[in-house]
Amino acid sequence: MEQLADGCELEELELPTVDLEAEESRLTEQLAAACRDPGVFRLVNHGVPCELTARLFGLARGLLELDAANKSRLPGYFCGTPALAALPVKEINWLEGLHVEATAAHGDRSHSSPDGADGEADGTAFSKFREAVSGEYVAHMARIARKLFDALAAGELGLDSEQRASYLTERGSIFRAYRYPASGAGRRQLGMEAHTDSSVLSILNQDMVGGLQVFYGGRWLAVRPVEGAVVVNVGDMLQAMSGDAYRSPEHRVVAPGWTEADRMSLCYFAFPEEDAVIVGPASACRPEELYRAFSYGEFREQVQADVKATGSKVGLARFRLAAVTQS
Numbered sequence: 001m002e003q004l005a006d007g008c009e010l011e012e013l014e015l016p017t018v019d020l021e022a023e024e025s026r027l028t029e030q031l032a033a034a035c036r037d038p039g040v041f042r043l044v045n046h047g048v049p050c051e052l053t054a055r056l057f058g059l060a061r062g063l064l065e066l067d068a069a070n071k072s073r074l075p076g077y078f079c080g081t082p083a084l085a086a087l088p089v090k091e092i093n094w095l096e097g098l099h100v101e102a103t104a105a106h107g108d109r110s111h112s113s114p115d116g117a118d119g120e121a122d123g124t125a126f127s128k129f130r131e132a133v134s135g136e137y138v139a140h141m142a143r144i145a146r147k148l149f150d151a152l153a154a155g156e157l158g159l160d161s162e163q164r165a166s167y168l169t170e171r172g173s174i175f176r177a178y179r180y181p182a183s184g185a186g187r188r189q190l191g192m193e194a195h196t197d198s199s200v201l202s203i204l205n206q207d208m209v210g211g212l213q214v215f216y217g218g219r220w221l222a223v224r225p226v227e228g229a230v231v232v233n234v235g236d237m238l239q240a241m242s243g244d245a246y247r248s249p250e251h252r253v254v255a256p257g258w259t260e261a262d263r264m265s266l267c268y269f270a271f272p273e274e275d276a277v278i279v280g281p282a283s284a285c286r287p288e289e290l291y292r293a294f295s296y297g298e299f300r301e302q303v304q305a306d307v308k309a310t311g312s313k314v315g316l317a318r319f320r321l322a323a324v325t326q327s
């Protein structure tokens with residue numbers, strides 16, 4: 001098995017810091033530079049109250065620490081890679097979590113209580129969790145994603161108003177709370193296998209345990225958690241929209257083997273409208289077209305088909321124009 005350096009041994013990736021409250025031209029400049037290289041950055045002054053983050057971590061932890069029979073009945077509970085749970089993935093991921101879709105976040109009764117089967121106390125805890133996610137946290141994430149995306153769109157991406165609206169939609173966003181159980185002293189275990197995100201932007205709030213790694217400069221480097229900052233990464237859709245000027249970085253999570261503590265993270269993924277046709281920038285970032293026009297819906301179906309057939313996501317390479325691939 002591949003040698004997995006743990007959180008302490010691994011060299012750190014120096015992440016750029018972007019200040020969400022910076023003056024507009026400064027924000028655009030910082031952001032575009034970070035999206036180009038390394039495609040992942042720390043965001044500060046993001047306006048998410050620490051109290052909300054701490055409460056949500058606490059609620060998610062409480063639910064994920066229930067015994068297996070009870071937590072497995074919670075709506076949105078998964079064990080292993082969430083999007084791929086039913087598919088024959090190559091790697092077994094050492095994680096579990098709760099998945100919430102923004103479309104289901106408002107007024108979906110099947111998600112409003114865990115069916116009574118878990119008992120009143122857990123039902124209440126689950127309702128509080130749902131309320132904190134849908135009522136507060138997702139709204140902050142959507143606000144942040146919109147501000148970041150609009151800064152890029154108005155800058156070098158040069159998107160028109162229709163594209164700005166359809167290339168990022170709150171409706172299609174996904175929230176997940178993850179728990180990566182400590183894998184036992186000295187054991188090296190992947191919590192989440194190497195991948196790129198299919199999103200436009202992903203916003204991660206990790207606790208202080210560590211374990212997130214990014215493939216950069218031909219090797220895996222650690223992303224050190226910093227209190228109060230969230231980590232934002234470019235997803236495949238933004239890479240395509242930028243004609244590869246921005247980088248959707250390959251990343252993975254190593255389950256904690258260096259500490260007794262489990263790792264928790266709260267992740268938000270922003271997507272385009274299902275049927276919005278993604279085209280690269282007219283001229284600003286790169287002159288030629290790199291990808292054939294495709295919709296996010298088409299991309300997702302292709303990812304699922306590839307995983308089913310081979311156990312792995314192929315991703316953007318599937319949509320690359322042949323002439324460009326050969327050059």
Ligand SMILES: O=C(O)CCC(=O)C(=O)O
Pocket residue numbers: 178192197204206212251252253265267
């Ligand atoms: O848990 C994390 O910090 C990262 C999770 C992740 O990369 C993903 O869900 O795509």
Ligand SMILES: [Fe+2]
Pocket residue numbers: 195196197202251
């Ligand atoms: Fe990811």
